[in-house]
Amino acid sequence: MIGNILRFKTAVALVLLGLLTLLAGIGQKTIWAPQATVTASVPANGTAAPLTVVDQKLRTLHGGTVKIHVKGEGNFLLASGRPDDVNAWVGKTAHNTISGLSEDRKSLTVEHADGEATAPSPAGSDLWVSTENANGELDYSWTPPADGDWSLLLATDGTKAAPSDISMTFPNDTSTPWAIPLMVIGGLLVVGGVALLVLKPKQGSPRSGTSGDGGSDDSGSDNSGSGDVEAKEATAGSAFARRARARAADRAKAREAGSTPAAGDTGQAPRAATLSTRRRAAGAAVALLTATAVAGTGVAAQASQSPSPAPSGSTGTAAPSAGGTPILLDAQFRRILEQVSAATDAGDAAKDAAKLAPRVGGTELEVRTQNYKIRSQVGSYESRMPVRATKLLTTVVSSKRDWPRSVMAVTQGDGNVVPQLLTLVQASPRENYKLVGATPLQPGTTFPAINRGGTETLGADDKSGLLYSGQEALAGLGDRLTNADSAFKDKLAEGQSSPYIADTLAYQADVVKSGANGNFAFTHKAVPEDTVVFRTADGGALVLGRLNFGFDGTPKNSGDKLTIGDDAAALAGGKETSTGMVLNFAESVAVYVPPAGSKDPMKLVAATRGLVGASFK
Numbered sequence: 001m002i003g004n005i006l007r008f009k010t011a012v013a014l015v016l017l018g019l020l021t022l023l024a025g026i027g028q029k030t031i032w033a034p035q036a037t038v039t040a041s042v043p044a045n046g047t048a049a050p051l052t053v054v055d056q057k058l059r060t061l062h063g064g065t066v067k068i069h070v071k072g073e074g075n076f077l078l079a080s081g082r083p084d085d086v087n088a089w090v091g092k093t094a095h096n097t098i099s100g101l102s103e104d105r106k107s108l109t110v111e112h113a114d115g116e117a118t119a120p121s122p123a124g125s126d127l128w129v130s131t132e133n134a135n136g137e138l139d140y141s142w143t144p145p146a147d148g149d150w151s152l153l154l155a156t157d158g159t160k161a162a163p164s165d166i167s168m169t170f171p172n173d174t175s176t177p178w179a180i181p182l183m184v185i186g187g188l189l190v191v192g193g194v195a196l197l198v199l200k201p202k203q204g205s206p207r208s209g210t211s212g213d214g215g216s217d218d219s220g221s222d223n224s225g226s227g228d229v230e231a232k233e234a235t236a237g238s239a240f241a242r243r244a245r246a247r248a249a250d251r252a253k254a255r256e257a258g259s260t261p262a263a264g265d266t267g268q269a270p271r272a273a274t275l276s277t278r279r280r281a282a283g284a285a286v287a288l289l290t291a292t293a294v295a296g297t298g299v300a301a302q303a304s305q306s307p308s309p310a311p312s313g314s315t316g317t318a319a320p321s322a323g324g325t326p327i328l329l330d331a332q333f334r335r336i337l338e339q340v341s342a343a344t345d346a347g348d349a350a351k352d353a354a355k356l357a358p359r360v361g362g363t364e365l366e367v368r369t370q371n372y373k374i375r376s377q378v379g380s381y382e383s384r385m386p387v388r389a390t391k392l393l394t395t396v397v398s399s400k401r402d403w404p405r406s407v408m409a410v411t412q413g414d415g416n417v418v419p420q421l422l423t424l425v426q427a428s429p430r431e432n433y434k435l436v437g438a439t440p441l442q443p444g445t446t447f448p449a450i451n452r453g454g455t456e457t458l459g460a461d462d463k464s465g466l467l468y469s470g471q472e473a474l475a476g477l478g479d480r481l482t483n484a485d486s487a488f489k490d491k492l493a494e495g496q497s498s499p500y501i502a503d504t505l506a507y508q509a510d511v512v513k514s515g516a517n518g519n520f521a522f523t524h525k526a527v528p529e530d531t532v533v534f535r536t537a538d539g540g541a542l543v544l545g546r547l548n549f550g551f552d553g554t555p556k557n558s559g560d561k562l563t564i565g566d567d568a569a570a571l572a573g574g575k576e577t578s579t580g581m582v583l584n585f586a587e588s589v590a591v592y593v594p595p596a597g598s599k600d601p602m603k604l605v606a607a608t609r610g611l612v613g614a615s616f617k
Helices: 002-029 056-060 083-090 179-198 219-235 239-257 268-304 330-350 362-375 470-482 499-514 566-572
Strands: 037-041 051-054 066-081 095-101 108-113 130-142 151-155 165-171 392-397 405-411 420-426 434-440 518-526 532-535 541-555 581-593 602-616
Touching: 002 179, 051 083, 056 095, 066 083, 083 151, 095 165, 108 165, 330 362, 330 392, 330 405, 330 420, 330 434, 362 434, 362 566, 362 581, 362 602, 405 532, 434 541, 434 581, 470 499, 470 518, 470 541, 470 581, 470 602, 499 518, 499 602, 566 581, 566 602
Parallel strands: 051 095
Antiparallel strands: 037 165, 051 151, 066 130, 066 151, 066 165, 095 108, 392 405, 405 420, 420 434, 434 602, 518 541, 532 541, 541 581, 581 602
16 A cells, blocks of 8 residues: 555656756756857946057957957057067057956956057058958957967057947857756656556466365455455555455454464465565666666766867966967068069159158168169169069068068069069068068079978077078178189089179179279178078078178379269269279178088079169279
8 A cells, every 4th residue: 555655656756856857958958048159348437548459368268259349439440460469569558458358257357558658550560460440330250360379459540549349249158068968867757757657566476275184265265355456456546445455454354263374375475575576676677767867967967068178368378479480471471572562663663762661671772772863864774673572482481570570582573584582671560571682593593492381590690500600601702702712612602503603703803904094992791780591491591681892993093094884973973083983782692501511512592783882082
């Protein structure tokens, strides 16, 4: 009687518990499911500043694409760059940095740094990989242009306050690790409860009572009746079954008043033991089923909550430094080359050096400026080779991230008879790259292999792993160009692969031979501050730099005169002198230096010169 009630209650409890557990799991996937995104905004009471930096770690804070919404007055821009580039451009200017989220994830954390009240406009800086321009409002999806860390810079023109109405929407963690396990547990509990109600326990086999003398008595039929009642008890807990059991008990007492069979003969104890065993087995089966489900759920929950590697910048640990990464991406480099080419085309066409200023500097600006002056007076004077961004043959980018920065490209576009080596230098973060050298490769020269993913740059006097330092290499070349019997004659490859050396020596010899009434001296001196050294793939180096080629002439006797050409006369203001003259040329050169221990000679890879000065003594 009690066993059936317990069985019924247990089954109902399992079904109810299963339904509640199942609903809890479904709820986690529906009404209690986390939001797909989290939006946080900059507090309205912040301090105004001309620049706002968005820290790189916010991009990877929750994984996925971060969306940024900005409202401001008038025009503003949002620029993307490497964190160290952004910080270098900001410099000492007052700025705000959006660095994280508040604990409730509703506000953006803003840190203010005092400094200079204004800055130049960041528009057009070569440091930015991309720039978004907006008027009044901007929606921006923050995706990395390449591997590594990236920060953002928000500004107007550098004098007005940067927009402060900023919100960022991050992907949210929508995982519900307990939803599926709860639904599985709930389903199993419901099934277990229904099974406990529906499945009947196995009935005992028919028994026949036998008296001690071998005769039969009424116990057989009475026991059979009792077994029928017990069968009813096993299948239902109704009142009818309870009354039947009471009547059977009364009959049993009546029999005990007469002849009482031995306990072993009635079979009651074995049947009771059998029923108890069956009830325990059924309970154990349900318990085992539930325990198995719970254990499986624990494993599933543990697996779903196993920590995954955190993306860079998502924890308090500092992200790896950008040091060693190339200072320019290919897209940046091509954009810069196009602007350099456009500036030189404009200057060459107008013979106006002012048009060169934004993108040309150093030796190349000096040479082209003087070239324009000469060509304005001497129509036949040859112009400089045009600078082309098209047909980009190779690029060389430094991985040295401090300033000044140097890069190099080899192009051969329209008007370039041979490939041209272009050297560009960025003097400081707020200045753009400028072309400082445009040098045609020597005919038949093979350009040395250099890692395009970013290579090491060395100081002019650094000889690490090299046969000669950059300064020694250029000094040796200068000595070879000055003296026909130079000690570097056998240390520089000459001949068809380096015709510039032979041509220069021949030019100097012709001047001396034809100038019978004058004494002439020639010098080629390296300019260390203009020297750039790139490490090559074989451990050697490519040295780019400038030599000042001096041509000094003095009349041999009183009354003798020296005559200079029309090109030099345009700069000197006359063609003849009786006191003497000085001509100055700027030589742009590139020399390959073998690695230390090599027995190979240095090689002149590229060279050219341009007249930059002429005067009388």
